[in-house]
Amino acid sequence: MIQIENVSKSYAKSKVKAVSAMNLQVENGEIFGFIGPNGAGKTTTIKMMTGILTPDEGRILINGHDIVRDPISAKMEIGFVPDSQDVFDKLTGMEYLGFMADVYGVEPADRRERIGRYLEMFELTKAAGDNIKSYSHGMRQKLMVIGALLHNPPVWVLDEPMVGLDPKSSHLLKQEMRRHADSGNSVFFSTHVLEVAEKLCDRIGIIDHGELIFVGTLAELRSGNQESLEELFLQLTEGE
Numbered sequence: 686m687i688q689i690e691n692v693s694k695s696y697a698k699s700k701v702k703a704v705s706a707m708n709l710q711v712e713n714g715e716i717f718g719f720i721g722p723n724g725a726g727k728t729t730t731i732k733m734m735t736g737i738l739t740p741d742e743g744r745i746l747i748n749g750h751d752i753v754r755d756p757i758s759a760k761m762e763i764g765f766v767p768d769s770q771d772v773f774d775k776l777t778g779m780e781y782l783g784f785m786a787d788v789y790g791v792e793p794a795d796r797r798e799r800i801g802r803y804l805e806m807f808e809l810t811k812a813a814g815d816n817i818k819s820y821s822h823g824m825r826q827k828l829m830v831i832g833a834l835l836h837n838p839p840v841w842v843l844d845e846p847m848v849g850l851d852p853k854s855s856h857l858l859k860q861e862m863r864r865h866a867d868s869g870n871s872v873f874f875s876t877h878v879l880e881v882a883e884k885l886c887d888r889i890g891i892i893d894h895g896e897l898i899f900v901g902t903l904a905e906l907r908s909g910n911q912e913s914l915e916e917l918f919l920q921l922t923e924g925e
């Protein structure tokens with residue numbers, strides 16, 4: 686479960702709040718899609734959830750652990766895939782996964798089983814011995830996903846996870862997200878791709894100019910009219 690309580694954040698030189706008084710709870714068992722235009726505050730929110738940025742106000746709990754006051758316990762609960770791919774270019778894929786398993790203290794038998802299974806699933810087994818610098822964008826993205834899931838974290842936080850993935854890999858990842866949520870865990874991901882949110886999410890949140898302007902199910906978003914999510918999304922975020 687993710688609890689965001691009255692969280693705000695401004696960047697040093699900006700008077701404008703990148704995230705403003707946000708309250709949001711992502712339950713166990715649900716996939717939550719976080720949607721918003723460029724600069725809306727999605728990445729800032731995710732960076733606060735994962736302990737990269739500290740909120741100016743409010744607090745964030747990950748399965749009950751405060752990400753600021755108890756960061757190691759909170760981070761052990763999280764599998765985080767960032768939107769950038771700043772991985773260690775000089776390592777091989779397998780060395781990177783070994784490093785991630787070390788950081789999170791994954792037992793040898795578990796790491797062998799999970800690394801083997803995920804490499805097969807994402808068709809990276811043959812490339813695992815090659816340097817990451819030789820990987821395509823999609824291969825890097827898949828490697829980051831595997832690295833984030835190795836410690837079997839209950840809470841997944843994925844920033845634009847489908848970007849760069851081919852349809853097959855994207856389908857696999859969505860299947861895994863569903864499976865993970867159906868096992869009683871929380872999956873939070875950001876996207877610009879409305880169709881992805883439409884098919885995958887139990888609930889969505891729409892953020893614009895740092896403010897959550899809608900949280901609920903798609904049925905709730907649509908209630909009262911038959912317009913597509915895209916039209917609704919544009920309606921909700923335009924016109925100032």
Ligand SMILES: Nc1ncnc2c1ncn2[C@@H]1O[C@H](COP(=O)(O)OP(=O)(O)OP(=O)(O)O)[C@@H](O)[C@H]1O
Pocket residue numbers: 696697698699703721722723724725726727728729730
């Ligand atoms: N390091 C920074 N310094 C100053 N302002 C920043 C910084 N990072 C982000 N911002 C500003 O904070 C606001 C929210 O940005 P954020 O990156 O969280 O949005 P986003 O929804 O993730 O956008 P995108 O979809 O383009 O990645 C924007 O106005 C952005 O310009």
